[in-house]
Amino acid sequence: MTCKEFLALLDDLIDDEVTPGMRTELQTHLGRCGHCEVVLNTTRKTIEIYRSHEIYDLPTDLRERLHSAIMSRCKKGC
Amino acid sequence: MPTIQSIAGQIEPHPDVALVERVRGGDVSAYDTLVRKYERQLFRIAQHITQNREDAEDVMQDAFLKAYEKLEQFQGNSKFYTWLVRIAVNESLMRLRKRRTGKMVSIDEDIETDEGSVPRDLADWAPDPEQNYGQAELAEILRKTIQGLPPGFRIVFVLRDVEGLSTEETAETLGLSVPAVKSRLLRARLQLRERLSRYFHKRKGLMETGTVK
Numbered sequence: 017m018t019c020k021e022f023l024a025l026l027d028d029l030i031d032d033e034v035t036p037g038m039r040t041e042l043q044t045h046l047g048r049c050g051h052c053e054v055v056l057n058t059t060r061k062t063i064e065i066y067r068s069h070e071i072y073d074l075p076t077d078l079r080e081r082l083h084s085a086i087m088s089r090c091k092k093g094c
Numbered sequence: 095m096p097t098i099q100s101i102a103g104q105i106e107p108h109p110d111v112a113l114v115e116r117v118r119g120g121d122v123s124a125y126d127t128l129v130r131k132y133e134r135q136l137f138r139i140a141q142h143i144t145q146n147r148e149d150a151e152d153v154m155q156d157a158f159l160k161a162y163e164k165l166e167q168f169q170g171n172s173k174f175y176t177w178l179v180r181i182a183v184n185e186s187l188m189r190l191r192k193r194r195t196g197k198m199v200s201i202d203e204d205i206e207t208d209e210g211s212v213p214r215d216l217a218d219w220a221p222d223p224e225q226n227y228g229q230a231e232l233a234e235i236l237r238k239t240i241q242g243l244p245p246g247f248r249i250v251f252v253l254r255d256v257e258g259l260s261t262e263e264t265a266e267t268l269g270l271s272v273p274a275v276k277s278r279l280l281r282a283r284l285q286l287r288e289r290l291s292r293y294f295h296k297r298k299g300l301m302e303t304g305t306v307k
Contacts, residue, residue: 023213027280031261051216055287058219058294062287063255065224071236072141072150074134082137082151086129086158091122 017045022052030060110174117165129158132175135257136182142252143186145241146193153189157182172266176259180267183249211281215291223294239289243282250275251282 022045028034029042046053110131116124133154140153161168161181168177224232240248253264254275265275 027276027283030283051213054216054218055213055284058291059283059287061219061223061294062283062290065290066236066240066251066256066286069224069233069236070138071233071240072138074137078151079133079137082155083129083133086133086155087122087126089159090125090162 017041019045019049019052022046022049023055026056026059029056030063108173111170114165114168114170114174117162125162128174132178133158135175136178139179139182139252139257140186140189142240142256143183143245143249144189144193149186149189149193153182153185157185160185173263176263176267179253179257179259183253183267211284213284213288215288217291217295219291219294220296227293235290235293239286242289243285247278247282247285250278251286254279255283 022042025034025038025042029039034042046056110128113124113128117128136157137150137154140157141147141150144150144153157178161178164181168174220226227235240251243251249268250264250270253259253267254261259267261272261275261279264270264279265272268275270278
């Protein structure tokens with residue numbers, strides 16, 4: 017397997033959508049290619065960081081204000 | 095009808111379906127529950143697309159009001175959340191069009207780029223690299239980095255990886271094919287990885303560069 021072929025299957029590997037046979041091939045490639053191992057690990061980390069950090073915070077007071085505005089209009093039939 | 099698989103193997107309706115039915119029956123408090131459940135997510139999605147806080151506030155309100163008005167049209171063949179996100183994405187794109195008068199805004203914009211399709215930065219990251227930054231500094235890095243993605247990549251990454259929609263739900267929400275979502279997701283992930291690398295490299299040790307074979 018070449019690095020290009022590995023990259024084409026990177027998402028499937030990250031999302032756990034590969035067959036056991038394909039997984040073995042990918043693992044074999046990883047065992048001998050440090051670059052692809054870095055790409056895999058850092059791509060996983062990229063996703064994890066974005067998933068676990070709130071970058072657009074909705075402060076409680078603003079949230080309450082928007083919530084009240086929405087519900088008050090819904091109660092009036094919008 | 096959206097369903098979840100119970101332990102016993104029986105199909106049970108998604109809890110949102112019961113709330114939607116109550117709203118349809120005139121119980122506004124059930125809608126209050128749905129708004130509380132999803133307001134943060136909708137605000138985040140709107141902010142990611144519009145990149146403007148005031149627009150995101152307006153989009154969030156408009157999306158919930160529109161969903162309330164159109165609740166009869168909700169068929170139940172997709173999740174309520176997915177249906178709601180679709181409304182919010184459309185509202186966000188409309189808001190962007192208004193702001194950039196005369197300029198076409200769509201999720202197909204600016205996707206003709208090869209950036210990130212071949213990883214170039216192959217140096218490893220520090221273990222738990224985010225711990226090298228304060229919370230506010232890290233948030234700024236993450237915002238700046240994701241804002242630099244083409245809109246069509248950014249929306250796919252946000253829905254699929256941040257908000258946890260499936261590939262199929264993301265495709266349905268954006269009116270894209272599943273292969274188009276998969277292709278954009280890979281490019282988005284690789285571009286973000288590439289751009290974050292400059293912040294998250296190991297601070298000491300060998301800085302390795304090169305290209306994949």
